[in-house]
Amino acid sequence: MNRVVVGLSGGVDSSVAAATLHRQGYEVVGLTLWLMKGKGQCCSEGMVDAAFICEQLGIPHHIVDSRDVFQHYIVDYLVSGYEAGITPLPCSQCNRAVKFGPMLSYAREQLGIDQIATGHYARIQYEATSARYQLLRAVDLTKDQSYFLYDLTQDQLAGTVFPLGELKKTETRRLAAEYNLKTADKPESQDLCLIESHGSMKAFLDKYISQSSGNIVDVDGKVLGQHNGIHHYTIGQRKGIGIAAAQPLYVIGIDAGRNQVIVGDRTHATQPECTVGRVNWVSIPEPTAPIRATAQVRYRSPAVPVTVIPLEGNRMKLVFDEPQFSVTPGQAAVLYEGDIVLGGGIIERPTAG
Numbered sequence: 001m002n003r004v005v006v007g008l009s010g011g012v013d014s015s016v017a018a019a020t021l022h023r024q025g026y027e028v029v030g031l032t033l034w035l036m037k038g039k040g041q042c043c044s045e046g047m048v049d050a051a052f053i054c055e056q057l058g059i060p061h062h063i064v065d066s067r068d069v070f071q072h073y074i075v076d077y078l079v080s081g082y083e084a085g086i087t088p089l090p091c092s093q094c095n096r097a098v099k100f101g102p103m104l105s106y107a108r109e110q111l112g113i114d115q116i117a118t119g120h121y122a123r124i125q126y127e128a129t130s131a132r133y134q135l136l137r138a139v140d141l142t143k144d145q146s147y148f149l150y151d152l153t154q155d156q157l158a159g160t161v162f163p164l165g166e167l168k169k170t171e172t173r174r175l176a177a178e179y180n181l182k183t184a185d186k187p188e189s190q191d192l193c194l195i196e197s198h199g200s201m202k203a204f205l206d207k208y209i210s211q212s213s214g215n216i217v218d219v220d221g222k223v224l225g226q227h228n229g230i231h232h233y234t235i236g237q238r239k240g241i242g243i244a245a246a247q248p249l250y251v252i253g254i255d256a257g258r259n260q261v262i263v264g265d266r267t268h269a270t271q272p273e274c275t276v277g278r279v280n281w282v283s284i285p286e287p288t289a290p291i292r293a294t295a296q297v298r299y300r301s302p303a304v305p306v307t308v309i310p311l312e313g314n315r316m317k318l319v320f321d322e323p324q325f326s327v328t329p330g331q332a333a334v335l336y337e338g339d340i341v342l343g344g345g346i347i348e349r350p351t352a353g
């Protein structure tokens, strides 16, 4: 019998993923990672709900204490990034280093099972000509999570099943009701798990980073006002700057060294190109010459046409066909060819070169 370990968060998606595989005849083992230290109400509720689902399905449930791994890869990464004046995206790193890597190792080494499944909305297919696994967008584009999965390895893709990749979210909810799962009516998580648990990113960061006021300046260095901590700002931000001006002002730079927030008009917040570091080519071998693709520079922004120029040391330059607004250091730039995720990486500061 096929055996699979399903990552259970206690939410509706992973519950349906587990129930679907169970019904298909898989021998399913539930695995919940205990992620958050301290204020982890969502985690404790999640663990209980996941346990309930396993009870309902009559399958074993394992809980692995992953709080130190989460602290290192996510909490410390976020805090040091915001202190340095960037806006880190923790989710892709969480998927690679906190979820898929450790879950696969646990499945293989502790349980002798070589496949894991999650409730992510994305698809994986094997491409025989290149002998590579490819990552694809979900069928339900409104729920597509492929943007957060670009950093997975070939080994991780080979060992993963996404049972919801072909489903619309409405179908997932319908299945949850049909299977009578306790989580069927659980509300959607709207945000990053850390934001959900702390109320806001500001509240989370204020726990770790002390307030340190400084100047808000324009592109010529003229002081326009004061801020109470650079970590409260992100490139492209318009609301909450607190400075009256004839035209809308946007955050266009954050200078951690000078403890300054730099603001300008919309044209200053628009960029013709950017460099990207820590690149992972998830579905294709690393290109040796420029390629054309579409790029998504934020989770919810549209994929726009770019020329991709590979650089030494796992880096690349993206030249946008049309200059892009709010290209934010620390966020992921993810490349697509149609539905296929080619790869992605972390947007660098403009000066990095």
Ligand SMILES: Nc1ncnc2c1ncn2[C@@H]1O[C@H](COP(=O)(O)OP(=O)(O)OP(=O)(O)O)[C@@H](O)[C@H]1O
Pocket (backbone or CB within 6 Å): 006, 007, 008, 009, 010, 011, 012, 013, 014, 015, 031, 032, 033, 034, 035, 099, 117, 118, 119, 120, 188, 189, 193
């Ligand atoms: N703490 C955890 N332990 C194990 N697997 C997890 C955990 N958190 C998330 N996952 C897995 O990652 C998938 C995507 O997680 P995400 O946080 O994006 O939640 P989601 O899309 O709201 O899904 P769900 O409805 O299952 O919570 C989940 O469906 C689940 O399979």
